[in-house]
Amino acid sequence: MATISSHILNPVDGTHAGGVRVDCARVESSGNRTAVFSVESGPDGRIGAEVDTSADAPDCEYELAFHTGAYFDANGPAENARPIRSLIFRVKLPADDGKFHIPVIAAPHGYSVWWSK
Numbered sequence: 001m002a003t004i005s006s007h008i009l010n011p012v013d014g015t016h017a018g019g020v021r022v023d024c025a026r027v028e029s030s031g032n033r034t035a036v037f038s039v040e041s042g043p044d045g046r047i048g049a050e051v052d053t054s055a056d057a058p059d060c061e062y063e064l065a066f067h068t069g070a071y072f073d074a075n076g077p078a079e080n081a082r083p084i085r086s087l088i089f090r091v092k093l094p095a096d097d098g099k100f101h102i103p104v105i106a107a108p109h110g111y112s113v114w115w116s117k
Contacts, residue, residue, distance in 0.1 A: 001050040001051060001052055001053070001096070001097065002050070002051045002052075002053045002093045002095065002096060002097065002098050002099070002100060003048060003049070003050055003051070003098070003099045003100065004024065004048070004049055004051055004062070004064070004093075004100050004102070005046065005047060005048040005049075005099070005100070005101045005102070006022065006041075006046065006047050006048075006064075006066075006101065006102045006103060006104055007044075007045055007046050007101075007103045007104070008020050008022075008041050008045045008046075008047075008066065008068075008103075008104045008106060009045060009103070009104070009105045009106070010045075010071075010075070010106065010107070011105050011106075011107050012107055012108070013075075015045075016041075016043065016044050016045030016046075017041060017045045017068070017071055017075075017106060018041050018042055018043040018044065018045055019040055019041060019071055019074070019075075020040065020041045020045075020066055020067060020068055020071045020106075021038065021039070021040050021066075021067040021070070022038070022039055022040070022041065022047050022064060022065065022066050022067070023035070023037070023038045023064070023065045023067070024036040024037045024038070024049065024051070024062055024063070024064050024065075025062070025063045025065075026056070026060060026061075026062055027060070027061045027062065027063050027090065028057065028059075028060055029057065029059040029060070033063070036049075036051055036062065037049045037051070051093065053093050053096050054096055056093070060092070061090045061091065061092055062090070062091050062092070062093055063088060063089070063090050064088070064089045064090075064091065064102065065086050065087070065088045066086065066087040066088075066089075066104055066106065067085070067086050068084060068085070068086065068087060068106045068108075068111075069084070069085035069086060071106075072107075072108045084106075084107075084108060084109060084110070084111065087104065087106060087111055087113070089102065089113060091115065100115070101115075101116045102114070102115055102116075103116070
């Protein structure tokens with residue numbers, strides 16, 4: 001099984017972004033989507049889930065959606081416009097037993113993301 005993990009940080013106040021819902025879907029080349037997991041980041045801003053990739057076609061991708069809008073509505077600075085509601089990333093998981101870590105620094109008006117193994 002592959003492992004997908006993330007650490008979500010809030011640069012506005014320098015804290016971990018706990019309570020952010022993260023959805024993952026398997027996306028086939030045909031466009032068919034299958035829900036894989038839906039989790040909420042813990043108080044430490046972290047998520048982690050195992051994903052069975054053993055039957056994936058070579059062109060299969062995984063889509064991760066970080067729903068940051070609700071988090072910043074509850075925890076962000078008082079302002080009316082929060083244009084970024086969700087961050088959506090597509091990745092490939094090239095190893096059946098790999099560990100894939102996707103740290104995210106999310107703010108109401110911007111973000112930074114990278115991939116590490």
